[in-house]
Ligand SMILES: NC(=O)C1=CN([C@@H]2O[C@H](COP(=O)(O)OP(=O)(O)OC[C@H]3O[C@@H](n4cnc5c(N)ncnc54)[C@H](O)[C@@H]3O)[C@@H](O)[C@H]2O)[C@@H](O)CC1
């Protein structure tokens with residue numbers, strides 16, 4: 048796995064929400080593996096992770112009332128057999144345990160403390176087996192107090208499946224959650240392991256194989272993935288010896304005037320480095336010298352307004368257009384969006400192109416309907432403005448749900464930016480990024496992203512895959528450039544990222 052990112056290890060790209068995980072579980076059981084066998088393997092995987100921690104002899108396992116607690120009982124038994132000094136404390140009563148959790152508890156021969164009273168100070172490490180996939184509401188009362196005490200204890204915590212209180216589907220913290228040093232999850236990661244704030248609480252995520260066969264995925268047909276090359280590599284426009292620059296598309300980046308031309312410069316540079324065969328900057332006269340003098344590889348055309356842009360784009364060879372960075376908000380920008388739409392051309396709409404449609408997403412949807420594809424790249428502020436005063440986005444919904452709703456409403460691919468950038472397609476597919484370093488949040492970085500995306504679309508890459516790839520490349524370029532980067536560094540870091548990517552894709556193809 049050359050490109051596995053973040054703190055994860057051993058997981059595949061698909062992400063399963065708790066409902067999908069329940070199907071995986073049920074299907075495996077129906078095929079003949081008893082539930083208690085899955086629980087035994089899950090608990091054993093947790094015990095293995097605990098046993099690898101340094102300086103650990105006294106382990107406190109906190110068990111909840113469901114199967115997450117059942118995993119805790121198994122882990123406690125195995126750790127005790129291996130010679131660890133294990134205490135186990137249960138939230139709730141042992142009589143109330145059901146099914147596999149009751150079976151697992153029945154095989155634990157040590158004392159069962161009351162978790163509400165348990166002394167957390169007499170432990171080297173805490174196993175958090177309180178709540179996992181079954182978290183159904185916000186923590187309150189004893190459960191909330193216990194999780195808060197765990198967080199304040201200062202002890203290293205190993206979370207079973209998820210840090211208790213983190214919602215597996217959304218990454219939201221429901222009441223409270225204690226940060227874990229490691230989280231052991233099963234079969235596949237969950238969206239909550241990648242989405243913030245959940246991701247920041249999981250520590251290193253390990254995916255344990257508990258004998259659920261990959262074949263269950265056929266029935267589940269997961270629609271959410273981690274954003275990595277497994278997701279889009281097969282569609283990536285790797286240049287071939289037979290190819291030529293005209294086969295690699297012609298992107299147009301629309302520039303603002305001389306005072307705001309920097310944004311288009313960054314986008315154009317991203318576009319070139321992403322591999323577009325040709326890149327034209329369309330700009331008002333005032334900005335022409337800036338662009339002509341900046342990159343020799345660029346072509347510069349004179350475009351003052353939407354009418355000029357229409358005239359330029361009569362040429363069908365322009366295969367993508369990037370609109371928004373530095374353009375200004377208003378009618379003229381709205382008209383430029385209209386001018387760019389054509390059935391053989393893909394659009395990237397960012398920044399001012401989106402804010403020009405503030406509160407009018409339906410008008411935007413109608414306008415871009417005639418394009419080959421459209422990708423919008425808002426940050427949270429632009430997203431909120433675009434959908435302000437509409438009921439298209441469910442109130443208070445998580446980032447995955449909001450991005451999907453936006454994609455469906457606009458019939459466009461939506462890239463909702465952030466440290467956990469989500470890309471969603473109108474058909475419901477979505478990816479969550481985890482490779483963006485914190486120092487990527489810098490002036491102009493979004494302009495480069497729009498440009499990279501325009502460069503991939505120009506080459507004919509399908510929109511959802513192109514958007515996910517652009518986000519991933521952008522994150523990798525930032526890692527390559529390192530701390531202290533400025534947006535100008537991002538395009539310059541792409542060649543090294545491409546070299547490694549092409550090698551990996553080639554290796555995969557072979
Ligand atoms: N699905 C699978 O394939 C497998 C699941 N396993 C484990 O099973 C877990 C899921 O088990 P469950 O579905 O029983 O769910 P959980 O054990 O996560 O939680 C359910 C229990 O918590 C209670 N509860 C939920 N929210 C609460 C709240 N806010 N405050 C107080 N009580 C609350 C519920 O009433 C129920 O008793 C997974 O996280 C994983 O650890 C493993 O045993 C291995 C296999």
Ligand SMILES: [K+]
Pocket residue numbers: 115175176177178179206207208209210211
């Ligand atoms: K847990």
